[in-house]
Amino acid sequence: MTKRAFITGITGQDGSYLAELLLGKGYEVHGLVRRHSTLNRSRIDQITDPALHLHYGDMTDGVSLVNLVRLIEPHEVYNLGAQSHVKVSFEMPEYTASTDAVGTLRLLEAIRAAGLDCRFYQASTSEMFGATPPPQDESSAFYPRSPYGAAKLYSHWVTVNYREAYDIFAVSGILFNHESPRRGESFVTRKISLGVASIKLGVTDHLTLGNLDAVRDWGYAKEYVEGMWRMLQHDEPQDYVLATGVGTTVRQFCEYAFARIGLDWRDHVRYDMSYERPTEVDALIGDASKARRVLGWEPQVTVKELAALMVDADVEQLGRLVRHRREDASG
Known part of the structure; x- marks a missing residue:
């Protein structure tokens, strides 16, 4: 059976690396793309695999998410779509909340309403720890210091809630800063x-x-998307920190x-x-001991x-x- 994956934020740094990883593993990959007046697909333009399918939609539009989830019937959903720039979140707090916080709720609700038996990955962030002293791990207190961090904290907890309330295989990857040549130019x-x-x-x-x-704790994004995939292959849905510890x-x-x-x-x-x-x-300095122990994931770069x-x-x-x-x- 060919697995189908649905990736929001597929045109971003992480989404493009994850798409390549999953296609290499034989997946059929579907990606959510926002409609713009100009195309913004430079990170995925080089992918010519016919198993890649792009769909127009938006994290602020619940109807588009419901329709796509029903159409694709994915086995795995990776929610990477977000307004992810911390400083911009101070300038656009309402949009950040609608996309990053309520957008996750819309996607989880679409999965629940469709009755899909799929596995869900939520892209959480080290910015949720904010003012909490390092090192930070899965048991550290959250103390976000930006609208972005606060919106992501909502997403994190609503993912936990849907896991516990509706028995959805839902996990959050609390990823510390991860970079690459595909990183946005404003970072x-x-x-x-x-x-x-x-x-x-x-x-x-x-x-x-x-x-x-x-x-900051900076790692290589290409290695971190491997960790995302490993989280959804494990027998139990759990949350994990991914970081270098440096x-x-x-x-x-x-x-x-x-x-x-x-x-x-x-x-x-x-x-x-x-x-x-x-x-x-x-x-922000992460302790990824759990991911190392349970998933066998370890950064190299x-x-x-x-x-x-x-x-x-x-x-x-x-x-x-x-x-x-x-x-x-x-x-």
């Missing part, structure tokens, strides 16, 4: 890697950032990224307080290797763009 690690590439190629001579002292400041990430091209970050990074959040999360991987990819990508622009200008 700090990708902003750094793109900035480094721009400086190397002579496009600019500096990079502007906010809080350099924030500590804390790194934004300053250190800058150092690793600039070192990749032989530069001192201090010569090129400028501080701008407008990038600071109204309430800051000082330190270090943060230093991750920074180099992202810089290399952006130097190559931006280099192609710069060359094409020069060719167009001269020809």
Whole structure:
């Protein structure tokens, strides 16, 4: 039997890696795509597998979710769709709540109403811990410090509730920061890697950032989607933290990224307080002992290797763009 998976947020970083993983395992993969005036599918454009099917819908539209769940009848549902930028959540709190919090409820209710016997993965986040001191694990107290973290906390608990109230195989993966060359350009690690590439190629001579002292636990997204899949293959629905256990400041990430091209970050990074959040999360460092013990999941890529991987990819990508622009200008 061919398994069918339904992924919300399939055009994002995690969604694209997860789609590739599942297609490689022989799944039929269905993805939710929001309708835009311009297409935003660059992360999945390279996937040519006929087992990939895209559907228009939205996490803020319960009717579209009900219809798609009934149409696809998935064996596994991965809810990755969200407004996932913390700073933006302060500027768009209501939209963040509707998408990230109530959107999860809409999807769970669609599954319940359809009477589907499927397994459900909820993308929870380390931002739910917020002000709770590290290390943070599955038993740590939640203390979100942003509308994003608060919305995700609702999603987390409503997933637990549907598991207990309706006997749905529903799990939450509490993932700490995970990055890659597919990370959105507004996120700090990708902003750094793109900035480094721009400086190397002579496009600019500096990079502007906010809080350099924030500590995060950064892993490689491609490894983390493997953990998501493993959670749904286990016999019992449980919640898991995925993390490296290593804390790194934004300053250190800058150092690793600039070192990749032989530069001192201090010569090129400028501080701008407008990038600071109204309430800051000082330190997030996860303890993934449970995932290691129960799922056999363990991260391999270090943060230093991750920074180099992202810089290399952006130097190559931006280099192609710069060359094409020069060719167009001269020809």
